[in-house]
Amino acid sequence: MLLRAGGRWALLAALFISVAHAQAPLPPARLKACAACHGEDGNSAIAGTPSIAGQPRIFLENYLVMTREGVRGSEVMQAMLKGVRDTEIVALSKHYSELKARPPAATVDRNLFERGRGIAARSRCGSCHLPNYSGREQMPRLAGQREEFLLEVMLQYRHNRRKGGDTMMSAALYGIPEEDFKALAHYFSRLK
Numbered sequence: 426m427l428l429r430a431g432g433r434w435a436l437l438a439a440l441f442i443s444v445a446h447a448q449a450p451l452p453p454a455r456l457k458a459c460a461a462c463h464g465e466d467g468n469s470a471i472a473g474t475p476s477i478a479g480q481p482r483i484f485l486e487n488y489l490v491m492t493r494e495g496v497r498g499s500e501v502m503q504a505m506l507k508g509v510r511d512t513e514i515v516a517l518s519k520h521y522s523e524l525k526a527r528p529p530a531a532t533v534d535r536n537l538f539e540r541g542r543g544i545a546a547r548s549r550c551g552s553c554h555l556p557n558y559s560g561r562e563q564m565p566r567l568a569g570q571r572e573e574f575l576l577e578v579m580l581q582y583r584h585n586r587r588k589g590g591d592t593m594m595s596a597a598l599y600g601i602p603e604e605d606f607k608a609l610a611h612y613f614s615r616l617k
């Protein structure tokens with residue numbers, strides 16, 4: 426059920442935050458705990474763990490509130506965020522949204538990259554994620570995100586197994602063959 430109700434949860438999360446839009450100081454221990462997986466500067470060096478630097482503030486707030494409520498994220502993150510106040514989630518989100526996304530140095534497969542570029546353009550992914558794929562509001566940054574994470578997430582949306590995921594994205598991928606996800610993931614991950 427919750428899988429399907431992703432859109433509604435996101436809306437609730439947004440409402441929740443908007444009534445409490447004040448910031449609390451960030452406890453250094455919290456940042457250190459996040460850094461263990463997401464990197465000191467929000468750029469992840471761990472396969473399967475996304476970078477969170479330079480993500481839109483609203484996307485971060487929604488994701489973190491929903492994780493705290495147990496409908497998104499991993500069990501580790503749910504436990505870490507349990508009982509964390511809204512004001513601190515607002516501050517955490519602001520912090521990571523202001524850090525610079527730094528894609529890891531990785532080789533570019535020109536053919537795959539160009540194929541990905543074409544599919545993304547034809548599928549109008551930029552109409553929501555912005556033409557440079559830096560994201561806005563509740564739409565996450567795709568540029569510079571880890572390749573294997575992007576691929577896995579697209580497969581999760583395709584097979585309706587993205588926990589707490591927005592059904593808008595399953596619809597956006599409709600009609601794109603799964604073989605094309607690899608090219609899309611390669612393309613986005615190599616964008617600065």
Ligand code: HEC
Pocket residue numbers: 455458459460461462463473474475476477480485488489497498499501502505506517565
């Ligand atoms: C044990 C490792 C670990 C720790 C610690 C951790 N995370 Fe995560 N985080 C992950 C993994 C793995 C994912 C991918 C889960 C998914 O697919 O939604 C993730 C996903 C996220 C996302 C979604 C990013 C996206 O682009 O979809 C955000 C935001 C996030 N974490 C923030 C945090 C914050 C803030 C903290 C500290 C309070 C934290 N995480 C602590 C492993 C961790």
Ligand code: HEC
Pocket residue numbers: 431475545548549550551552553554563564565566567570575578579589590591593594597598601609
């Ligand atoms: C109608 C707007 C819309 C369009 C068009 C769209 N997206 Fe999204 N996308 C979203 C939203 C909203 C999210 C966040 C969903 C969530 O929170 O579960 C998202 C999330 C994603 C994510 C997860 C990233 C992360 O860090 O968690 C990927 C990957 C993605 N989109 C790829 C694409 C691709 C590829 C296309 C083009 C085929 C596309 N999107 C088109 C709205 C859109």
